Amino acid sequence: MGHPFELGKEIELSATPEEVWSAIATGPGIDSWFMGHSEVEPREGGRHRFAMAGEVEDATVTAWEPGKRYAYQTEPGPDGTFMAIEYLIEGRDQGSTVLRMVHSGVLGDNWETEYDALRVGWDMYLGTLTAYLAHFAGRTGTPVTAFRPGAGDPDQVWAAVTSAFGLTGPAVAGQPARLELPGLPPTGGVVDLVELPTYFGVRTTDALYRFIHSGPDRGNVLVVGHHIFAADADPAGTRQVWQDWLTGLPVG
Incomplete structure (x- = not known):
């Protein structure tokens, strides 16, 4: 039986909202800090494709508000499991930006282990995003x-x-x-x-x-x-x- 979950994170970044948007809502930007390889079709209803280790996962872009909000969601599997990710961008003074991330959906039977892996994993990847924007902004990894x-x-x-x-x-x-x-x-x-x-x-x-x-x-x-x-x-x-x-x- 699937287990619904929601995981939220918030970080402040030394980058403009435009730089953050490029990092979280374009394929080259995501590749510069997140796992695997991503492709993004830039529109609501477009495709967000993620590939790693020979596996490919497609999702649908559910929110496309450049510089403000980006979200996507996978199709439910046979067991009802799915993933949804939403990013909210808020510009602050002196060129900094607050990024809020919500990862939600339904996990499988081993949900406690999966949830713990997601929680700690997001800390690492958001830390990598912070390093990318602070030291490699404008470059593609x-x-x-x-x-x-x-x-x-x-x-x-x-x-x-x-x-x-x-x-x-x-x-x-x-x-x-x-x-x-x-x-x-x-x-x-x-x-x-x-x-x-x-x-x-x-x-x-x-x-x-x-x-x-x-x-x-x-x-x-x-x-x-x-x-x-x-x-x-x-x-x-x-x-x-x-x-x-x-x-x-x-x-x-």
Whole structure:
């Protein structure tokens, strides 16, 4: 039996309403901070398409008020489950903007685990949106996603990930971080998102690197969900480098 839910978040962004609208209501904007790949048909009744890991989900745009309100909703599945997302944009003084997000719908039988994943996941993605608008506004990011199911328990995984970035002890926002991968330029930056045991992020001059651990109830999957802003980014090649890195990470 499905379980109705509603989840709300509010953040203040150092960006204009127009910049926020571009980030949350266009395909290239969404790709610069959210998971997977998105396409948006810019009108009420249009299509909002989301694709990740070979799966495609279509939704209908239910509200299209440029600079103010954007919303979309998936069709109910055979079990009645569906998702609806609404964004409300409010401009503030000195070029800042308040963004309110409401995610609602009907979850399946394992709704408590799903809801908790959504709650924490939105914190990470809205944190990534904040970083995108503060440091990469006007640029388009290339999403890079890779997975390692059964990676191991959170303590093992995060010890390996943070060690790979040259960190010792607990990860703390603001720490310098550096990673060298064969096939990619050396990656130096700063830790900018930390909420262990769920997610960890590093910002560089041309990328937002994001790592997510699903937890034991969801298969101990370690997910790479990066956004690359380099002009010469090679999505397929970069994804393969990170998939190889995940596969070879000394955990599990």
